[in-house]
Amino acid sequence: MTKRLALIDMGTNTFHLLITEVDESGNRTDFVKTKLPVRLGQGGISKGAIAPEAYERALKTLKDFRKQIDEYGVETVRAMATSMVRNASNGEDFIKDIYKQTDIQVEIIDGEREAELIYYGVRSAGVLDEQTSLIMDIGGGSVEFILCNSQEIFWKQSFEVGAQRLMDQFYTQDPIPAEQVEAEKHYLTQKLQPLTEAVARYKPARLVGASGTFDTLCDIDALRRGDNSRQLAQPAASTLEIADYYKIHQDLLHKTHDERLAIPGMLEMRVDMIVLASIIVDFVLETYELQEIRVSAYALKEGILQETFEGHD
Known part of the structure; x- marks a missing residue:
């Protein structure tokens, strides 16, 4: 059927x-x-x-x-x-x-339900295993964090610190001034306190980025290395080396809107918001000392799909 x-x-x-x-x-x-x-x-x-x-x-x-x-x-x-x-x-x-x-x-x-559906979507991409991962889904309005492995969710929470909200608050000039980068990180330190406590408890081994910003980071990284296979078919699961991420991050911080738009792999709809989103990625990697980034092309809608067919509660 x-x-x-x-x-x-x-x-x-x-x-x-x-x-x-x-x-x-x-x-x-x-x-x-x-x-x-x-x-x-x-x-x-x-x-x-x-x-x-x-x-x-x-x-x-x-x-x-x-x-x-x-x-x-x-x-x-x-x-x-x-x-x-x-x-x-x-x-x-x-x-x-x-x-x-x-x-x-x-x-x-609501945010809890959103986080749960993102988990099902990410899990179906095959990026999780028995080790504890920290899933992060950066939206325009909220960011969902899920501490989990391939079997279960240990902790989840949605925070209203999405890239559009951060943009309205911290994106005063282009390129973004260094003091605004620091201001955003200081703000995240306060807002993400419950996450900091949960990370200390569950000790994730890696960051798993869910679609959106992370797909674009992977596209930029691949094209930078002369690999255009992602343009033909986007894999469900990818890996992004920390050092490669930081090369892109530095570029995003120091380039203007037009210069970012010229980066191969950049999407016009993400060109400004990705700066604020990348600062969150940097904050999470640095604060929680994560040494690996995996990326799932699947997120919320694939989670709905999983739920519809597998009948999760």
């Missing part, structure tokens, strides 16, 4: 659509896999509401998604909204408008 379904991840920065078919053996055929820079948090995240322009962009994108969903005759649609919508004063109205205009029923998920 094959089942065709559409998964929508409405992130603060990016909206993802996956239209896929899964057969009874669990083999997947993807028909549509798209990500669009909707920037739902732009102009509103720090004010606690979805700004009118972002609201319209999102509705237009979801109408386009609906057309594709109908074209492929999908019977099951699961749409998830995360940090921006759950914290927006007009979030509920937004969800009602989406339903009215597209017939898509959106679930607003």
